[in-house]
Amino acid sequence: MEQIVIHGGRKLSGRVQVSGAKNSALPLLFATLLAPGTHRLTNVPALRDIDTVEKLLVTLGAEVRREGDLFEVCLNGKTETTAPYDLVRTMRASVLVLGPLVARLGHARVSLPGGCAIGARPINLHLKGLEAMGAEITLDHGYVEARCDRLKGARIYLDMPTVGGTENLMMAAALADGTTVLENAAREPEIVELAEAINAMGGKVAGAGTDTVTIEGVDELRPLEFTVMPDRIEAGTFMIAAVMTQGDIEVVGALPDHQEALVSKLEEAGAIVTPFDGGMRVQGTGTIQSVDIRTRAFPGFPTDMQAQFMALMCLANGTSVINERVFENRFMHVCELQRMGADITIEGHTATVRGIKKLLGAPVMATDLRASASLILAGLAAENTTQISRIYHLDRGYEQIEKKLNALGARIERCRADGV
Numbered sequence: 141m142e143q144i145v146i147h148g149g150r151k152l153s154g155r156v157q158v159s160g161a162k163n164s165a166l167p168l169l170f171a172t173l174l175a176p177g178t179h180r181l182t183n184v185p186a187l188r189d190i191d192t193v194e195k196l197l198v199t200l201g202a203e204v205r206r207e208g209d210l211f212e213v214c215l216n217g218k219t220e221t222t223a224p225y226d227l228v229r230t231m232r233a234s235v236l237v238l239g240p241l242v243a244r245l246g247h248a249r250v251s252l253p254g255g256c257a258i259g260a261r262p263i264n265l266h267l268k269g270l271e272a273m274g275a276e277i278t279l280d281h282g283y284v285e286a287r288c289d290r291l292k293g294a295r296i297y298l299d300m301p302t303v304g305g306t307e308n309l310m311m312a313a314a315l316a317d318g319t320t321v322l323e324n325a326a327r328e329p330e331i332v333e334l335a336e337a338i339n340a341m342g343g344k345v346a347g348a349g350t351d352t353v354t355i356e357g358v359d360e361l362r363p364l365e366f367t368v369m370p371d372r373i374e375a376g377t378f379m380i381a382a383v384m385t386q387g388d389i390e391v392v393g394a395l396p397d398h399q400e401a402l403v404s405k406l407e408e409a410g411a412i413v414t415p416f417d418g419g420m421r422v423q424g425t426g427t428i429q430s431v432d433i434r435t436r437a438f439p440g441f442p443t444d445m446q447a448q449f450m451a452l453m454c455l456a457n458g459t460s461v462i463n464e465r466v467f468e469n470r471f472m473h474v475c476e477l478q479r480m481g482a483d484i485t486i487e488g489h490t491a492t493v494r495g496i497k498k499l500l501g502a503p504v505m506a507t508d509l510r511a512s513a514s515l516i517l518a519g520l521a522a523e524n525t526t527q528i529s530r531i532y533h534l535d536r537g538y539e540q541i542e543k544k545l546n547a548l549g550a551r552i553e554r555c556r557a558d559g560v
């Protein structure tokens with residue numbers, strides 16, 4: 141098993157380019173199932189989750205060619221419609237094949253993803269929407285099956301602004317007979333990008349980025365040519381790294397309209413944030429003020445930045461209150477941060493962080509993707525050395541992060557853990 145060793149206490153400075161957005165590339169790659177032919181996506185990040193998508197698309201009958209950030213999907217033969225358990229359980233976003241497969245081929249059989257470290261992660265709203273469009277949904281032996289000769293447009297109210305649910309239903313509606321209106325839809329930038337991609341394929345999606353998305357179904361779509369946007373969560377992670385190490389980093393790909401909530405909180409914490417063409421410069425100013433956050437759907441403070449922001453608040457003057465409102469179990473980084481000396485108490489969905497002068501390097505364990513990033517940030521700021529194990533979590537969502545951080549002045553090694 142690999143681990144990451146961080147020699148902390150070094151200021152980070154310089155310029156870093158973030159990779160393509162994992163949470164946009166995933167739905168975009170599954171959207172290729174909406175049309176036969178050869179699709180070409182660029183700026184696709186090299187991540188373990190993207191490798192899983194490749195395996196899944198090949199299992200479904202696609203030919204895939206990857207060269208650097210180019211990801212080519214060729215769907216010319218028969219497309220299978222079953223997504224197997226061994227792939228879905230490693231990446232729950234695989235449920236996003238449901239919408240495109242049942243829309244184009246009238247059938248999809250997908251292993252239920254099951255929960256994950258951060259929560260139960262149900263897909264009831266995905267299924268409720270497909271049923272409203274006429275799909276017959278059956279559950280058996282851990283698989284969900286959707287059947288429908290042709291989906292029909294419907295007005296669907298989403299009980300909560302689910303990102304994956306909005307994405308699945310947008311893709312399903314793209315080939316439905318008639319118009320679909322998604323109310324209380326997710327508003328994330330990844331939703332806007334998926335709508336742009338479906339429209340580039342000949343679809344008719346309007347309102348993406350607002351809470352009401354209207355999709356006029358068409359009879360067929362054409363192959364996709366698209367470039368994935370920069371990863372706003374990777375960008376936010378580097379922005380926090382600048383503040384934590386009292387450094388000065390130009391983050392290329394940190395787009396202001398993707399980062400309003402984070403920028404507002406970083407400035408409240410005392411950082412200086414200066415936009416430039418194509419990114420933002422973030423400077424630490426010697427002191428970190430404590431700030432309260434409450435995670436919410438976009439444009440609220442992103443739940444995917446909660447663990448990283450908590451690492452920052454461990455070094456703040458004063459006490460901050462962090463309220464995780466999206467997932468039910470997204471505090472697993474807390475006990476690892478406590479091993480580094482952090483003073484944090486949890487009560488239900490709320491963590492109270494009392495700032496301390498310094499974190500101390502220690503052996504810690506990654507438990508999920510964003511918790512891994514939180515531990516890296518803590519290790520960068522901590523005195524002495526931090527060893528992070530189970531970094532396969534990290535590799536799901538960050539492309540060569542140690543290389544990027546070392547180029548900014550960090551001292552990080554990836555090595556095999558002793559005896560494993």
Ligand code: EPZ
Pocket residue numbers: 163164166233259260261262263264265266267300301302303304305326443444466467468509510537
């Ligand atoms: C997406 O997950 C992201 N993943 C997550 O990023 C992100 O944390 C999440 O959106 C929220 O922003 C991808 O885009 C691949 P949701 P998703 O459906 O779609 C409940 C990361 O670190 N819910 O918006 O699964 C659900 O339990 C990952 O990159 C239902 O109850 O999130 C959760 O509490 C982690 N029923 C809330 O909604 C449903 O049918 C938000 O889930 C669907 C969701």
